[in-house]
Amino acid sequence: MIQNDKQFKALLTRLKENVQKAKRECAYPGCSEAAIKSHLLQRNGVLKQLSAGQNALFELIHHAFDERQFKFKLEGISKTLSFPGFCQDHDSRIFKVVETEPVDYTDYSVQLLLSYKAFVNEKRKKEIVVDWYSRIIDSHLVRDYQTETFFRDLKKSKYQDELGIADGKILQEQFESELLSSHKLGLFRFLTRKLPRVEIAASGVFTFETSSEIFVNTTISGENIPLNYIFLHFIPLHDHSVAIIGCLNDSSPACLQYVLDFLKGTDKQVLKKISDALILQIENWLMSHEFYHTNIKHRQDLVVEYVQRGQTHYHERDATNIFLFEP
Numbered sequence: 001m002i003q004n005d006k007q008f009k010a011l012l013t014r015l016k017e018n019v020q021k022a023k024r025e026c027a028y029p030g031c032s033e034a035a036i037k038s039h040l041l042q043r044n045g046v047l048k049q050l051s052a053g054q055n056a057l058f059e060l061i062h063h064a065f066d067e068r069q070f071k072f073k074l075e076g077i078s079k080t081l082s083f084p085g086f087c088q089d090h091d092s093r094i095f096k097v098v099e100t101e102p103v104d105y106t107d108y109s110v111q112l113l114l115s116y117k118a119f120v121n122e123k124r125k126k127e128i129v130v131d132w133y134s135r136i137i138d139s140h141l142v143r144d145y146q147t148e149t150f151f152r153d154l155k156k157s158k159y160q161d162e163l164g165i166a167d168g169k170i171l172q173e174q175f176e177s178e179l180l181s182s183h184k185l186g187l188f189r190f191l192t193r194k195l196p197r198v199e200i201a202a203s204g205v206f207t208f209e210t211s212s213e214i215f216v217n218t219t220i221s222g223e224n225i226p227l228n229y230i231f232l233h234f235i236p237l238h239d240h241s242v243a244i245i246g247c248l249n250d251s252s253p254a255c256l257q258y259v260l261d262f263l264k265g266t267d268k269q270v271l272k273k274i275s276d277a278l279i280l281q282i283e284n285w286l287m288s289h290e291f292y293h294t295n296i297k298h299r300q301d302l303v304v305e306y307v308q309r310g311q312t313h314y315h316e317r318d319a320t321n322i323f324l325f326e327p
């Protein structure tokens with residue numbers, strides 16, 4: 001029986017640890033093998049090179065369960081940008097082309113695989129949070145201690161994440177039909193741009209629609225309109241960085257236009273757009289020791305505050321007044 005908040009917090013911590021330890025199934029269609037730690041970006045190439053022999057990188061860590069959600073942490077590269085995604089066999093077989101040097105980042109299959117992984121990562125994050133909510137809701141100890149309001153709020157949050165997972169179903173099917181077909185159907189559109197080298201690596205997916213637009217749509221129409229997804233990868237190579245942006249070909253005209261325009265402009269203009277996207281849209285990024293010490297460390301709290309604010313920022317396509325790539 002729980003008698004005070006301290007005991008309640010301890011119980012939540014225990015449930016959280018169980019959720020994090022729980023085995024996840026391989027995300028590949030039809031496979032039920034246990035998932036290993038899959039890396040969003042090439043571990044032995046991109047990440048190793050970025051770590052400059054130190055085998056560790058500074059990652060923006062997101063704790064979905066904690067109040068102070070974001071922080072920069074030095075992590076060994078075996079752990080960075082990783083998630084329980086695919087089984088050993090699928091992780092090495094399906095993603096071979098993005099794990100074997102040299103990788104051609106202008107190649108459609110490479111762009112598709114990077115985006116598929118980023119998509120599965122987002123989906124898995126939601127599944128893990130839903131699992132966490134379910135464990136709290138199902139706990140008799142919590143039931144005896146908490147109020148109805150607590151459960152109502154929790155169920156609402158769980159429902160939101162379940163909606164998010166359901167909304168990605170069509171996209172998932174499109175990824176799978178493209179990945180499984182022997183000749184590519186060209187369902188996705190990707191653009192690439194070579195940029196001056198920045199010692200940051202990022203890979204993620206976000207919706208074109210801002211939280212504010214989603215809110216207006218669901219409140220006015222009373223239903224969930226299908227969302228448009230955008231994939232963004234920013235990868236440091238030996239002497240330059242490469243940016244890839246993409247979406248489904250049948251995305252809304254506004255989304256398609258946004259994607260087509262994103263990499264246009266001077267290097268600095270494009271880099272600023274990427275910096276804004278890292279702050280407001282993408283949670284998965286990391287950097288070299290040097291970048292952390294020159295560009296982040298002295299204003300770490302401010303950057304975290306911006307990223308944190310990004311979570312409740314309703315206009316994610318806006319520009320911010322911070323530029324990560326300039327010290």
Ligand SMILES: [Zn+2]
Binds near residue numbers: 028032089091
């Ligand atoms: Zn598998």
